[in-house]
Amino acid sequence: MNLSNKQKQYLKSEAHHLKPIVMIGANGFTEGVLAEIENALNFHELIKVKISAEDRETKKLICEAIIRETKALAVQQVGSIFTIFRPSDEKKITLPK
Template identity: 60%
Template sequence: MQLSNKQKQFLKALAHKLKPVVLLGSNGLTEGVLAEIDSALTTHELIKVKIPSSDRELKSQITETIALNTQATLVQAIGNIAVYYRANEESKIELPR
C-alpha cells in the first residue's frame, strides 16, 4: 500500500502517543515475533515495534522483513522504533485523501 505524504504525516501524529506493542528480544526476529506483530496489526492497524540494535543495516533489514511478511506499510523508523500501518476490513483509522 502506497501512502501519500499527507497520510504518513497523519499516521505519524497518531503514532506519537503510542507505546511499542512488540519488543524484539535477544533472539531477534523469529516466527513467533512475526505472528505477534501480525496479530497486533490486525487488532490495532497502527503499531510501534521496538528493535534494539546498534547496527543500522541490521535494523533496516528487520524493518523491511517485518513489512514484507505482514503486508504492512512502514510509516516511520526513528532510532530503535518502527511504526507500521495495515488497513483492516473494518477500518478504525480513516486516512485523509
C-alpha cells in the same frame, strides 16, 4: 497501496502517543515475533515495534523483513522504534485523501 505524504503525516500524529507493542530482542525476528506483529496489526492497524539491535544495517534488514512478511506499510523509523500501518477489514483508522 502507497501512502501519500499527507497520509504519513496523519499516521505519525496518530502514532505519536503510542508505546511500542512488540519488542524484538536478542533472539531477533522469529516466527513468534511475526505472529505477535500480525495479531497487533489485525487489532490496532497502527503499531510501533522496538528493535533492540546495535547495528543500523541489522535494524534496516529487520524492518524490511517485517514489511515483506506482514504486507504492512512503513510509516516512520526513529532510532530503534519502527511504526507500521496495515488497514484491517474494520477500518479503524480513516486516512485523509
